[in-house]
Amino acid sequence: MKHLHQRIRDDIEARIMSGEWAPGHRIPFEHELMGQYGCSRMTVNKVLSTLAANGLITRRRRAGTVVAEPSNQQAVLQIQDFALDAARAGVEYRFKILSRSIEPIDAAAALRTGLPPGTEMLCLLTLHVMDDVPQALEQRLINLATVPEADKETFKDDPPGTWLLRRVPWTDAEHIVRAVNADGAMAKKLQIQTGAACLMLERRTWQAGAFVTEARITYPGDRHQLAGRFSPVA
Amino acid sequence: MKHLHQRIRDDIEARIMSGEWAPGHRIPFEHELMGQYGCSRMTVNKVLSTLAANGLITRRRRAGTVVAEPSNQQAVLQIQDFALDAARAGVEYRFKILSRSIEPIDAAAALRTGLPPGTEMLCLLTLHVMDDVPQALEQRLINLATVPEADKETFKDDPPGTWLLRRVPWTDAEHIVRAVNADGAMAKKLQIQTGAACLMLERRTWQAGAFVTEARITYPGDRHQLAGRFSPVA
DNA sequence: TTTGCTTTTATGTATAGACATAATTGCAAA
DNA sequence: TTTGCAATTATGTCTATACATAAAAGCAAA
Numbered sequence: 001m002k003h004l005h006q007r008i009r010d011d012i013e014a015r016i017m018s019g020e021w022a023p024g025h026r027i028p029f030e031h032e033l034m035g036q037y038g039c040s041r042m043t044v045n046k047v048l049s050t051l052a053a054n055g056l057i058t059r060r061r062r063a064g065t066v067v068a069e070p071s072n073q074q075a076v077l078q079i080q081d082f083a084l085d086a087a088r089a090g091v092e093y094r095f096k097i098l099s100r101s102i103e104p105i106d107a108a109a110a111l112r113t114g115l116p117p118g119t120e121m122l123c124l125l126t127l128h129v130m131d132d133v134p135q136a137l138e139q140r141l142i143n144l145a146t147v148p149e150a151d152k153e154t155f156k157d158d159p160p161g162t163w164l165l166r167r168v169p170w171t172d173a174e175h176i177v178r179a180v181n182a183d184g185a186m187a188k189k190l191q192i193q194t195g196a197a198c199l200m201l202e203r204r205t206w207q208a209g210a211f212v213t214e215a216r217i218t219y220p221g222d223r224h225q226l227a228g229r230f231s232p233v234a
Numbered sequence: 235m236k237h238l239h240q241r242i243r244d245d246i247e248a249r250i251m252s253g254e255w256a257p258g259h260r261i262p263f264e265h266e267l268m269g270q271y272g273c274s275r276m277t278v279n280k281v282l283s284t285l286a287a288n289g290l291i292t293r294r295r296r297a298g299t300v301v302a303e304p305s306n307q308q309a310v311l312q313i314q315d316f317a318l319d320a321a322r323a324g325v326e327y328r329f330k331i332l333s334r335s336i337e338p339i340d341a342a343a344a345l346r347t348g349l350p351p352g353t354e355m356l357c358l359l360t361l362h363v364m365d366d367v368p369q370a371l372e373q374r375l376i377n378l379a380t381v382p383e384a385d386k387e388t389f390k391d392d393p394p395g396t397w398l399l400r401r402v403p404w405t406d407a408e409h410i411v412r413a414v415n416a417d418g419a420m421a422k423k424l425q426i427q428t429g430a431a432c433l434m435l436e437r438r439t440w441q442a443g444a445f446v447t448e449a450r451i452t453y454p455g456d457r458h459q460l461a462g463r464f465s466p467v468a
Numbered sequence: 469t470t471t472g473c474t475t476t477t478a479t480g481t482a483t484a485g486a487c488a489t490a491a492t493t494g495c496a497a498a
Numbered sequence: 499t500t501t502g503c504a505a506t507t508a509t510g511t512c513t514a515t516a517c518a519t520a521a522a523a524g525c526a527a528a
Contacts, residue, residue: 179413179455221413
């Protein structure tokens with residue numbers, strides 16, 4: 001015997017997901033559901049509030065509750081952690097910092113990050129290698145104003161991404177995924193043909209409005225893909 | 235003056251996001267928070283339950299509540315709807331069904347979808363065009379067992395994706411994003427160079443375990459990208 | 469017809485208490 | 499030392515009630 005909360009939730013979800021209650025359909029008032037399930041309004045209210053938070057239904061005072069219109073489609077993709085993936089697959093992983101410098105950002109980067117031009121950033125170029133095969137090239141900028149301790153870090157044990165994730169929390173992230181043809185320099189480092197299609201993932205993070213880091217990770221298209229499973233109902 | 239619920243939530247979120255309460259940190263007991271904020275346990279409980287549902291904290295009976303470990307990184311990307319986007323941008327959009335047939339699926343597709351080989355599917359090849367420039371090529375399979383009414387649909391007004399989204403709800407989706415070099419046939423249809431990098435989005439949806447549709451949408455890499463913003467705290 | 473007020477109503481937030489349940493802790497017996 | 503039971507405790511679920519609030523609906527005056 002499940003909990004009542006879950007039963008009510010399952011019932012309503014099933015009706016929405018099956019299409020029995022189409023978008024725009026009026027959901028019974030809290031008082032009606034209260035009667036139907038023989039429970040208090042608080043119980044019904046918590047269920048409906050949860051469904052509303054998940055975007056399945058729309059609630060408005062006095063107007064009532066209706067099934068939400070299907071939202072803009074979205075894809076949820078897992079971003080792999082090389083070290084973790086390699087450990088699971090039982091292959092050897094290593095990374096190599098190809099270059100490191102502190103530079104003021106140019107106009108384009110300033111626009112992307114929202115920082116004033118000239119702000120000093122730690123710039124790193126990292127190559128990720130698994131079983132001696134290059135897997136990805138990572139260009140990273142770290143805002144030294146937000147993460148001053150990055151200046152002294154050698155990134156000997158962990159690559160910049162992992163190091164940052166463990167050390168600096170973030171509140172907002174922006175992702176862009178592109179397909180690009182590898183240029184000569186890139187192709188050489190990744191040991192692929194010039195012009196080969198590559199997946200380029202751009203990720204920027206902020207912490208309470210303060211810019212933290214930008215990563216541009218280029219994956220050879222024949223070796224990598226981004227994938228994810230997704231259910232609208234968490 | 236905000237509501238107490240929101241104030242408690244903001245307080246806790248701020249402490250987690252700022253790093254003051256690191257992953258693993260013990261969060262005060264409900265009774266303590268009750269005292270701190272001078273409210274009932276239900277109020278505190280609802281806040282903590284919400285944060286737990288959002289994955290920010292982990293709760294276990296008797297053991298207490300702690301800040302959750304940062305989860306696997308994920309990117310949430312918006313999938314554009316051409317018709318909608320075109321309308322907003324004020325450009326002309328049209329689509330063209332290049333081919334249509336009903337075919338039994340091959341072994342590879344059977345593996346991807348989980349259906350028995352030989353299942354009959356409606357196969358559509360659609361070209362999306364904005365201001366006379368091809369924007370994407372869409373190869374779609376629709377499971378006629380799940381969506382029999384697709385057989386009679388002419389897809390005159392809406393492209394298959396939009397038609398399906400409005401008509402058939404789904405409960406699970408799988409996404410794969412790849413970078414590929416355009417082959418000759420594809421390049422000709424999209425009016426790009428053979429070998430040009432393209433973003434290929436593969437999307438499969440199910441409804442309560444029953445396979446609904448598979449779409450493989452190829453976007454020229456120089457014309458499109460997938461983007462998304464994301465906050466861990468909804 | 470339009471504007472402005474009042475009433476009604478469905479949801480929003482909150483309380484104080486009750487019992488259920490899972491998991492840890494501590495104690496006692498083998 | 500180990501095993502097994504009982505007590506403790508923090509969270510999980512639920513009730514019954516109260517008042518707040520936004521928005522629709524109805525009504526009346528301009």
